Amino acid sequence: MVDEAGARRRLDPAHWDFFAGGAGDERTLGANVEAFGRRRIVPRVLRGTGERDLRTGLLGCELTMPVLIAPTAFHRLAHPDGEVATARAAAAAGTVLVVSMAATQPVGEIATTGALLWFQLYPQPDREFTTTVVRRAEAAGCRALVVTVDSPVFGRRERDLRNGFLDLPSGLACENMRDADGRIRDIVMDEGLSWDSIAWLRSRTHLPIVLKGVLHPADARLAVEHGVDALIVSNHGGRQLDGAIASLDALPAVVEAVGGRLPVLLDGGVRRGTDVLVALALGATAVLVGRPVIWGLTTGGADGVRSVLEGLRTELDRALALAGAARPTELGADLVAVPRG
Numbered sequence: 001m002v003d004e005a006g007a008r009r010r011l012d013p014a015h016w017d018f019f020a021g022g023a024g025d026e027r028t029l030g031a032n033v034e035a036f037g038r039r040r041i042v043p044r045v046l047r048g049t050g051e052r053d054l055r056t057g058l059l060g061c062e063l064t065m066p067v068l069i070a071p072t073a074f075h076r077l078a079h080p081d082g083e084v085a086t087a088r089a090a091a092a093a094g095t096v097l098v099v100s101m102a103a104t105q106p107v108g109e110i111a112t113t114g115a116l117l118w119f120q121l122y123p124q125p126d127r128e129f130t131t132t133v134v135r136r137a138e139a140a141g142c143r144a145l146v147v148t149v150d151s152p153v154f155g156r157r158e159r160d161l162r163n164g165f166l167d168l169p170s171g172l173a174c175e176n177m178r179d180a181d182g183r184i185r186d187i188v189m190d191e192g193l194s195w196d197s198i199a200w201l202r203s204r205t206h207l208p209i210v211l212k213g214v215l216h217p218a219d220a221r222l223a224v225e226h227g228v229d230a231l232i233v234s235n236h237g238g239r240q241l242d243g244a245i246a247s248l249d250a251l252p253a254v255v256e257a258v259g260g261r262l263p264v265l266l267d268g269g270v271r272r273g274t275d276v277l278v279a280l281a282l283g284a285t286a287v288l289v290g291r292p293v294i295w296g297l298t299t300g301g302a303d304g305v306r307s308v309l310e311g312l313r314t315e316l317d318r319a320l321a322l323a324g325a326a327r328p329t330e331l332g333a334d335l336v337a338v339p340r341g
């Protein structure tokens with residue numbers, strides 16, 4: 001289903017390291033996957049569930065399943081068809097592609113696929129320019145803004161430092177970073193990013209605002225107070241603060257703090273349909289997948305991404321049946337155990 005080894009063979013080693021790698025010692029990168037490995041499902045039986053229904057509504061979007069595509073940079077490094085191919089697969093699967101601000105194709109072009117798009121934003125210190133980018137996403141028909149809040153500075157990616165991978169090869173660029181003069185600007189991380197920045201953004205757009213990269217329950221409560229529309233529990237796939245808690249381990253406290261007032265999504269380490277089931281049972285409304293989509297794109301373009309998404313759908317459907325649930329909303333934390341020892 002996910003041909004990670006095949007992707008590795010095809011990619012330039014420095015590009016493989018960029019996609020696969022994390023920050024520091026990659027402890028958090030590993031912890032995201034290990035956290036799923038520690039959970040065991042406690043299934044229910046004799047519930048005669050019949051056909052399953054995976055449909056999930058999120059911020060006004062109807063998804064065919066509770067699995068979205070996480071925003072990841074530079075899809076044209078993985079495949080010449082780039083983000084357009086990823087979007088074709090999202091459209092075919094009936095799910096959302098969160099377009100990275102570091103996408104290598106213009107969001108307007110990605111939107112021609114008819115996919116449901118959300119746009120991921122690193123608010124730039126230049127607010128006028130940030131507004132330009134927001135308007136570009138709105139004009140393309142994006143249905144939400146995903147503000148990445150775990151990156152006041154860039155994580156220390158030691159593989160990239162070793163490889164000297166700092167920039168895109170010539171011919172590729174962050175096409176959504178064009179300013180009013182048509183010049184492509186560099187993405188800068190805003191060390192000053194604060195709740196005021198979120199309030200400012202709220203005043204500038206009618207799109208739903210999703211905060212990506214929340215791990216602490218106190219921040220989840222603040223997000224509710226600031227009128228945010230959804231949260232993504234995430235540590236950026238282990239690429240920002242190494243040593244940060246695994247996303248799945250952070251999820252229960254965030255879900256409790258939010259108390260049903262907002263949808264809570266999760267990304268990081270989701271590799272199987274059973275992982276999706278565990279995250280949903282612990283209170284996530286949906287999950288996002290990052291690297292598996294890149295491996296699918298690398299090996300098979302739009303078809304490769306489609307096959308990753310359909311694999312997750314099939315596995316989730318089977319896992320629900322085997323756990324005695326007909327739909328995601330029937331799952332509860334009682335279905336997940338962490339055995340001792």
Ligand SMILES: Cc1cc2nc3c(=O)[nH]c(=O)nc-3n(C[C@H](O)[C@H](O)[C@H](O)COP(=O)(O)O)c2cc1C
Binds near residue numbers: 018212234
């Ligand atoms: C190669 C790569 C590029 C990424 N680029 C972005 C990005 O541009 N913006 C963002 O908010 N997150 C970015 N992320 C983080 C993902 O959105 C997501 O949080 C993470 O990949 C989820 O973990 P997973 O890869 O284990 O599924 C990136 C992750 C990877 C692996």
Ligand SMILES: CCCCC(=O)C(=O)O
Binds near residue numbers: 073187236239
């Ligand atoms: C300037 C590109 C940022 C991409 C990103 O967020 C990541 O690589 O994790």
